[in-house]
Amino acid sequence: MDRRKCGKSDIEIPVLGIGCWSYGGGDYWGEQTQRDVEEVVHAALDQGLNYFDTAEGYNDGRSEESLGKALKGRRDQAIISSKISPNNTEPSVLRQHCEDSLRRLQTDYIDIYYVHWPITEQSVQDAFATLMDLRDEGKIRSVSISNFGVEQMSEALATGAQIDLNQLCYNLLSRAIEIEIVPMCREQEIGIVGYMPLFQGLLAGKYACVDEVPEPRKRTRHFRQDRAQARHGESGAEEETFAAIEGIREIALAEGLPMAQLSIAWAMAKPGVTCVLVGARNRGQLAENAGAAEVSLDPGLIARLDELTQPVLDKLGANPDYWQGSGESRIR
Ligand SMILES: NC(=O)c1ccc[n+]([C@@H]2O[C@H](COP(=O)([O-])OP(=O)(O)OC[C@H]3O[C@@H](n4cnc5c(N)ncnc54)[C@H](OP(=O)(O)O)[C@@H]3O)[C@@H](O)[C@H]2O)c1
Secondary structure, three states, rough: EEEEEOOOOEEEEEEEEEEOOOOEEEEEEOOOOHHHHHHHHHHHOOOOOOOOEOOOOOHHHHHHHHHHOOEEEEEOOOOOEEEEEEHHOOOOHHHHHHHHHHHHHHOOOOOEEOOOOOOOOOOEEEEEEEHHHHHHHHHEEEEEEEOOHHHHHHHHHOOOOOOOOEEEEEEEEEEEHHHHHHHHHHHHEEEEEEEEHHHHHHHHHHOOHHHHHHHHOOOOOOOOOOOOOOOOOOHHHHHHHHHHHHHHHHHHHHHHOOHHHHHHHHOOOOOEEEEEEEEEEEEEEEHHHHHHOOOOOOHHHHHHHHHHHHHHHHOOOOOOOOOOOHHOOOOO
């Protein structure tokens, strides 16, 4: 398993990480049994896939709790990341929330601690100073960020904090970060952790048309503004999205690869990417997704996939916030 260094830290993680958002179940993902979680976590650890990503905000803390339970007795084999929500970054609140995450995860340190979204209501300076203190105290091993754009990265770096990773939405149909964020991360030695490589199943070939996609997964800018849970106010790119999916399906078939593996391998091969985080609800999905770690795509194939998905990038533009329109984008 290819392992890559996290920015300037001495932490190494496998190029494929396990996303734990569904753990504990909830409104977005529906039921997720603890038994499936434990099977996935143990099977992942057994094959060296030992990086697990959660957040205090996932299912009101139940994701952290579920992961903590699953790792009981094997915590020392795992690398855990969690995330502090931006509104909880006032120093004393942040400290308390970090303690709460540690308790739910049943551990005394978190390897990678991300600020989940850019901080808008609290002091950026105080937040990052507190995070660096937590690192010096050994409560966390890396200060990292998530969904930060170039201006927000500059603000965070100006605090003097060492920032190792930026976790961002990145998949064949969501490539806005390539425009400005990836170049800046590479320049600053901040590793990219790409999330949603399967675009929540669409890039695994699970849905043949828009109508088959569950409502919550239709709230991104790829879909029309009148989809039930959309809040972006844009016309979407449904035609381009499904044309690209069909093209990717054909390439996967010709290459003899499951579409999920092709999609994940594309993200893993991209410049600046340290790790790709994929969700797996059960052992079957994990087995298929883990196969991507063995797939190496030649540059010609990557270029064809880029070309095929360019119309989606052109239509959705440079806004890396796939949930809110340009005027309201949370990423700048
Ligand atoms: N920092 C952030 O703001 C942020 C935002 C989103 C995600 N994340 C992180 O990134 C992780 C991954 O993102 P994600 O879970 O949203 O999206 P994803 O990895 O693209 O999709 C995962 C979902 O796709 C389905 N799936 C997985 N493997 C499959 C396969 N082989 N065949 C068919 N369907 C398959 C499963 O859902 P069903 O079986 O229900 O279809 C699974 O829950 C999250 O768990 C989280 O840790 C971070």
